Amino acid sequence: MKSEDNYYLAALARCRGLGSRNIQKLLSRFASAAAIWQASLEALSAVGKMSFVQAQNLAVFRKENPDLPEQLAEQCQRLGISLCTITQESYPNILKEIFDPPVVLYYRGILQPEAARVAMVGARRFTPYGEGIALEFGKQLAAAGLTIVSGAARGIDTASHKGAMKSGRTVAVLGCGVDVAYPAENKRLLREIPERGGVVLSEYGPGTKPLPVFFPARNRIISGLSQGTLVVEAARHSGSLITAELSLSEGRDVFAIPGSIYSATSQGCNHLIQQGAKLVQEPADILMEYGLSAPPKQKARRQFTPEERQIWQVLSFEHPLTIDEIFDSLPNGEMSNLAFLLLQMELKGIVIENELHAYRRAERE
Template sequence: MERFYLAALLAVPKLKQNTVRRLLGSMKSAEAVWKAPMKELATFMTENEQTALMNFRNKKAGLPEKIANDVEARGIKVYTEESSEYPSILKEIAQPPMILFCRGTLVSDVQRIAMVGSRKATAYGRHAAEELSAELAASGLTVVSGAARGIDTFSHKGAMKTGRTVAVLGCGIDVTYPPENEELLCEIAENGAVISEYPPGTPPNQGFFPARNRIISGLSMGTVVVEAAEHSGSLITAEMALSEGRDVFAVPGSIYSPMSAGTNRLIQQGAKLVRSGRDVLSEYPAFSAAPEGKTSYAEEGLPQGLSHDEKKIYELLSHDEARTADEIIYALHGSGAANVAFLLLQMELRGLVEEDENHAYTRRIKEA
């Protein structure tokens, strides 16, 4: 039960992790801290922390038992810093989480790379994230991200095509956020790991996400920022990686795109520019890149089997800038206008292009 008393202590609002460590050093166990009279704990805590702990224990005296029951009922694993499954690289950061809840299999000492970016990802960012993560996972690296909308989601999806991925949540391990990623999180748990430092049932909180970011960067040898605006939260993850002496990489973007302002600035400040997975893997000789040939999606050739009209349409499309059927017809100067919608549908069914929520089209990245 010791792990569950620790989880209960860490769930107390306003009770800092450093304070919990001091209390454990004095009282020797989380159970002793949870059950001790407040006067025995007062010298190790601020007045606000004393009040927070007292009120929390009064309201949730049975919380350790509840966490234990929830964990058992849902098949959730619980790791502390003493557990063999706890990643050793995570212990190196300034504030390692004292507890981790896990669905799936967290392999302690594999090599990992973090991939982060904007929730409001462009077509360019989504394609870049999916392709890069697939290439990195195929090399043997485990891709770590935060299961958020946008870049995180596509980083996980790409990694699962060729290897393993880990999702780090800013809520309880059994809470799906964002809601549309429920199926994705189940797939990650089956083929990798979903982890959180928060007890089951903990709802997402804005203050939890910066704390989650330290785990994403802390698990990883380096962090790739795929797409980020000037003040994106992804830049916080990059700063955390730098503060821990880890590598930082960034995918360049258009100087006209506000969604690439943050990544372009990172490159200005010394982050390594990434055009393909090979640029990341060159920093880690133990991992092999894909065979020489295609070095970035910008250099991708035309698919085989395109008709004359399909080829003209495909050449107008890219991975980053979506075009509507009307824009394609205009670019073709009206040539074959009647067939464009039909040809786009046929190409979409063959997996060559994809349509977004605005009914605009981009090239679809190739399956790894």
């Protein structure tokens, strides 16, 4: 398929009610996506691959958007967005295997079609327990060569991306256009992922706003790109469980982190384990499934100022502390420039500030 034909295929994908499966059926009958776009209503109806109503909807859509392929090409070029279609060799083969693969992927960054990938998903309303696991597992799995796939939502998704970027690659799958920062606080994260060799991708065109209906569809791409899905922390009724169920339906692995029976954010994971998901206690449990091993750990050499060392000794990896809690825990109860020192330590990669504005050590000892 010629590169300009990709934008005709992208335009077809924007027609509501047509669907990727119908588009693939049409591609098997017509010579190109451009030919589908230019076909008469009679020619579309005669194919027998779609209903008359669908053919009529497409005809109306084309009439209302005659220049859409050219507009999409101009938008992508202007915004630095790349396009990959299901007809190209650069399209991930593993994603083609799912029931309803997207016909078009818009992306920023480096799309590595044959990379070994594992999804990490979880609650938006995380606990320090879940956040710490997401950071640690993201980092260690990426260091061992797995690309971490998640949805860039606040909470566990964000922590998984951040952990992975410390040692390797990550893929963020969006339920909006790749030029739209959602949630807004992840604008920097979504900029850094492509800059560090990862990719931000979506089946939705430039400028598409994040509507609730898009996120369940987004989840099938997260699981579809991945050999397995790890649910870090999730309530009993959670979007993360949808991703896990999609993985199961496609014959992929599902892993879950166990949690307290009294914690609402662990009920989903514990239920998955009851249903047969693989209980995971450390990254090696996942790596063994794929014949990988963790690289040897190297002891980090940290250079602390005397004040930074006092702060470091107060902090832990497992339990983040607010700035007030840190201040109250200092030996002499005094440090007028505490906020500045924490910022400096964060820039050095010594501590991490989470979404609740609490601080933890960046690595487990």
